Amino acid sequence: MNNLSSLCNSTMKLPSRVLTLRNASVVGFRHSYNTPCDQKLTCKSKASFSFNQNSQFHAYPSPFLAFQGVIYNTQKLNCLPSSSFVSRPYGVPVEASAVETDKNPERLCVENCNDENIVGGEVPGAEYGNSRASHESEIDKEAWSLLRDAVVTYCGFPIGTMASNDPGDKHPLNYDQVFSRDFVPSALAFLLRGEGEIVKNFLLHTLQLQSTEKTVDCYSPGQGLMPVSFKVRTVPLGDNKFEEVIDPDFGGSAIGRVAPVDSGLWWIILLRAYGKISGDYTLQEREDFQAGIKMILNLCLADGFDMFPSLLVTDGSCMIDRKMGVHGHPLEIQALTYAALRCSREMLTVIGCSKNLMTAINNRLSALSFHIREYYWVDLRKTNEIYRYKTEEYSMDATNKFNIYPEQIPSWLIDWIPEDGGYLIGNLQPAHMDFRFFTLGHMPLKICYPALENEEWRIVTGSDPKNTPWSFHNGGSWPALLWQFTLACIKMGRIELAQKAVGLAEKKLSVDRWPEYYDTPSGKFVGKQSRLYQTWAIAGFLTSRMMLEKPDMASLLFWEEDNELLENCVCALTKGGRKICSRDVAKSQILV
Numbered sequence: 335m336n337n338l339s340s341l342c343n344s345t346m347k348l349p350s351r352v353l354t355l356r357n358a359s360v361v362g363f364r365h366s367y368n369t370p371c372d373q374k375l376t377c378k379s380k381a382s383f384s385f386n387q388n389s390q391f392h393a394y395p396s397p398f399l400a401f402q403g404v405i406y407n408t409q410k411l412n413c414l415p416s417s418s419f420v421s422r423p424y425g426v427p428v429e430a431s432a433v434e435t436d437k438n439p440e441r442l443c444v445e446n447c448n449d450e451n452i453v454g455g456e457v458p459g460a461e462y463g464n465s466r467a468s469h470e471s472e473i474d475k476e477a478w479s480l481l482r483d484a485v486v487t488y489c490g491f492p493i494g495t496m497a498s499n500d501p502g503d504k505h506p507l508n509y510d511q512v513f514s515r516d517f518v519p520s521a522l523a524f525l526l527r528g529e530g531e532i533v534k535n536f537l538l539h540t541l542q543l544q545s546t547e548k549t550v551d552c553y554s555p556g557q558g559l560m561p562v563s564f565k566v567r568t569v570p571l572g573d574n575k576f577e578e579v580i581d582p583d584f585g586g587s588a589i590g591r592v593a594p595v596d597s598g599l600w601w602i603i604l605l606r607a608y609g610k611i612s613g614d615y616t617l618q619e620r621e622d623f624q625a626g627i628k629m630i631l632n633l634c635l636a637d638g639f640d641m642f643p644s645l646l647v648t649d650g651s652c653m654i655d656r657k658m659g660v661h662g663h664p665l666e667i668q669a670l671t672y673a674a675l676r677c678s679r680e681m682l683t684v685i686g687c688s689k690n691l692m693t694a695i696n697n698r699l700s701a702l703s704f705h706i707r708e709y710y711w712v713d714l715r716k717t718n719e720i721y722r723y724k725t726e727e728y729s730m731d732a733t734n735k736f737n738i739y740p741e742q743i744p745s746w747l748i749d750w751i752p753e754d755g756g757y758l759i760g761n762l763q764p765a766h767m768d769f770r771f772f773t774l775g776h777m778p779l780k781i782c783y784p785a786l787e788n789e790e791w792r793i794v795t796g797s798d799p800k801n802t803p804w805s806f807h808n809g810g811s812w813p814a815l816l817w818q819f820t821l822a823c824i825k826m827g828r829i830e831l832a833q834k835a836v837g838l839a840e841k842k843l844s845v846d847r848w849p850e851y852y853d854t855p856s857g858k859f860v861g862k863q864s865r866l867y868q869t870w871a872i873a874g875f876l877t878s879r880m881m882l883e884k885p886d887m888a889s890l891l892f893w894e895e896d897n898e899l900l901e902n903c904v905c906a907l908t909k910g911g912r913k914i915c916s917r918d919v920a921k922s923q924i925l926v
Contacts, residue, residue, distance in 0.1 A: 473844050474879065477872050480848065481520060484869045485532065486512050488566050489578055492532040493539050495520040495873070497563075498850070498865040508587065509865055511563040514540065514597040515653060518604055519817050519873035522611075526880040526887055530612040537605055537617060540564070541626050543582045544598075555584040555593065558629030560601050562594035588655065595651040598630035599670040606677040610890040618681045627678050628691060634671060635694050643701035644668050644762075654781070654807045659794040662763040665772050668706055675699050676893055700899045706758065707900075709736075712769070713756030717743060720767070737765050744769050746784055773812075779819055779835070780857070785809030800863055804855050811857035812850075813843055813871040820878040824885050825892050836878050848872050 470478070484499040485492045494512030503509070521533045543564060545555035561582035569577040585593040605623065609615045617623055640646040642663060649661035652670075660666075679695050682688060712720075721743060723734040747769050751757075760782070761768035771783040785803040786794050795801045801808040816839055823832035843849075850868040851861040881888035 471840075473840055474876070476844060477848075477876050480867060480872050481523065481869065481876065484520075484867075484872075486566055488535075488539070488580065491535055493535045493566075494532070494564075495869045497870070498868050500865055500867045503865065508563060508565075508583070511565040511583070512536075513563040514560060514594070515562075515600045516814075516870045518600055519814065519870050519877050521604055522607060522817065522891075523873045523876040523880065525608065525611040526877065526884065530608065530614070533604070533608050533612075534614075534617060537601070537608060537623075539580065540601060541623060543580065544626055544629065545584065546629070556633065558598065558626075558631075558633045559584055559593060560597040560630065562588060562597050589650070592648055592650040592655065595645070595647045595667055596653065596670055598633065599667075599674040602627060602630060602674040602677050602681075603670070606681060607891055609681070611887060619683065624681075624683060627682060628688075630674070631678055631691065631695070634674070635698055643698055643705045645671050656798055656801055656807060657795050658782070658801060658807050659768065659786070660761060660772075662761050662766070664761050664768075665706075665710065665758055668702065668710075672699065672702055672706075675702075676896075696899075699896075703896075703899045709762055710758040711756055712751070712759050714751055714753060716756070717747065717751065736762065736767075738767050739765065742767055742769070773815060779813070779815050780809065780811050781807055781815065781851075782809055785855075805853045805861060806851060806863065809855065810861060811852040813839060813848075813852075814850075814868070814874045817874040817877040817881065820881050821888055821891060824881060824888050829882065829885070832878065832882060836875070836882060839875055839878075843871065843875055 480499070481495065484495040486494050486496050494517050496510050497513050497516050498506065498509040500506075517536060521536065524530065524532050540560060543561050545557055545559040548557045549555070561584050564580050564582040567579050567581050569579065571577050585591060588594075605618050605627075609618050618627075634645060638646070644663040645667050646663060647661065647667050649657050649659065652660070652664065652666050654660050654664075654666070675695050675698060679692065679699070682692065682695075684692050720738060721740050723738060723740055725734060725737055725739055727734050727737070757771055759767055760770040760772040773779065773781050773783075785791075785805075785808045786801075787803045791797070791801075791803060791808070795808065798808075800806050803809060816835060819835055820832040823829055823835075846860050847866040848868055848871050849860045849866055850864040850871060852864070853859045853861045
């Protein structure tokens with residue numbers, strides 16, 4: 335795969351020492367890389383704020399990273415008591431930024447630009463959202479009220495939703511933060527209702543939090559990494575004023591201290607969804623957003639020691655963020671990578687050296703599509719082939735190229751797999767096939783089947799008391815996955831399945847106080863450590879409901895099959911690089 339170091343510097347956000355915000359509106363701020371400065375903007379009205387900035391470079395991470403990750407700023411938003419978020423479509427004025435490069439091609443200078451075409455307000459689709467409010471059910475009204483109560487504001491402007499908002503929870507840990515992946519169903523719910531400004535604000539702020547500087551140590555987030563979450567912290571300043579600072583987490587505070595691989599992928603997917611549903615494509619066309627996409631892709635497409643088109647990750651780097659044996663090449667990450675690459679291919683502007691990037695995207699999409707379909711797919715016939723595999727084969731034309739031992743086939747699989755169907759296994763790497771059914775990358779709702787039990791549970795999870803059999807990530811049932819199931823049903827023309835699932839959720843979720851997950855093989859019990867009033871469970875239900883009511887809007891979120899990707903498989907490595915071959919030829923060179 336082409337090394338992405340050839341990306342034009344002029345399209346990358348500079349690993350600069352200083353980030354200066356000039357004439358910043360809170361959500362449509364424009365930034366440029368300049369010398370340190372002091373800047374102050376004070377508003378006297380009750381719902382306004384005063385803005386102080388003292389930008390300076392630190393050789394170490396500052397306690398609070400405001401707006402962005404590696405370009406460390408001392409950032410002060412001195413807010414007077416602001417009006418709280420109210421239940422209405424967001425009409426936050428957003429000023430756009432025109433981007434130009436200065437004499438240094440590695441510097442991005444964002445200048446002031448008052449473009450009335452992209453001033454915030456109700457996005458396209460608001461008419462649909464407002465018209466349906468009159469016939470909402472009581473459960474819908476309750477869900478919307480809870481979702482709005484979970485909104486996090488920054489100087490009075492909505493920028494995301496906290497993970498959980500249980501008033502009875504005295505120890506929220508990090509559930510009071512805005513998680514990148516958790517916000518996606520909330521964002522879709524607001525978009526489908528015609529309230530797109532909270533999504534725009536989220537995309538703008540997280541772009542500024544993105545790590546933009548190449549690091550030489552092993553403790554700082556790498557260039558392009560998106561935060562797993564962020565928290566708006568309030569610090570009193572005296573004189574009835576307070577300071578609000580956005581504090582991102584790149585995994586340094588997470589359980590296991592694992593960097594989030596999926597956050598950047600979800601960010602790209604959400605950026606495309608915002609444009610498709612709202613009709614506002616100006617955001618993704620901005621040069622700073624183009625640079626942000628490219629830095630994420632640089633992480634995904636960079637050359638390394640791995641020789642597979644699938645993305646290599648550590649355990650706990652995605653939604654299953656605890657030790658569950660999903661290190662290597664888990665299906666969830668591969669599905670997100672595929673989606674992010676498809677989104678990027680739509681959104682990237684092909685100019686200059688971006689053509690090399692587009693070629694790299696197409697090559698990886700083709701190879702990844704073939705790899706997953708050929709290697710991860712298991713049905714009864716394929717299982718029987720694996721059962722008869724020879725091992726320890728050493729040749730270029732070996733059948734069992736991953737050296738899979740037939741004894742790895744679990745006993746439950748033979749009775750569980752149907753005669754006329756199959757599924758994509760959860761993970762594949764040398765000498766290891768994870769036959770568990772993971773719903774992320776497939777269709778939900780049980781996150782993983784079957785659960786790890788007994789000695790296997792003790793070895794794989796390290797005797798994790800939260801991931802006991804049929805609980806949490808180890809076979810628990812997650813309402814948050816309902817929207818993905820609904821979208822898959824709409825794509826495949828099986829709307830009746832989604833309607834049944836939403837109907838069942840409607841009967842249980844409100845009564846059970848919107849739990850994070852359910853326990854037991856059949857999902858009968860609310861999880862023993864489940865948070866209540868879990869935001870993405872609420873948002874997943876609302877998004878599913880609106881998708882069923884407006885399937886034409888839902889169809890904007892997925893693609894039809896790209897036959898060209900399947901016909902042009904990148905397969906055989908040669909000294910001169912990779913050569914293009916047909917799918918049939920690829921089969922003769924790669925394990926079937």
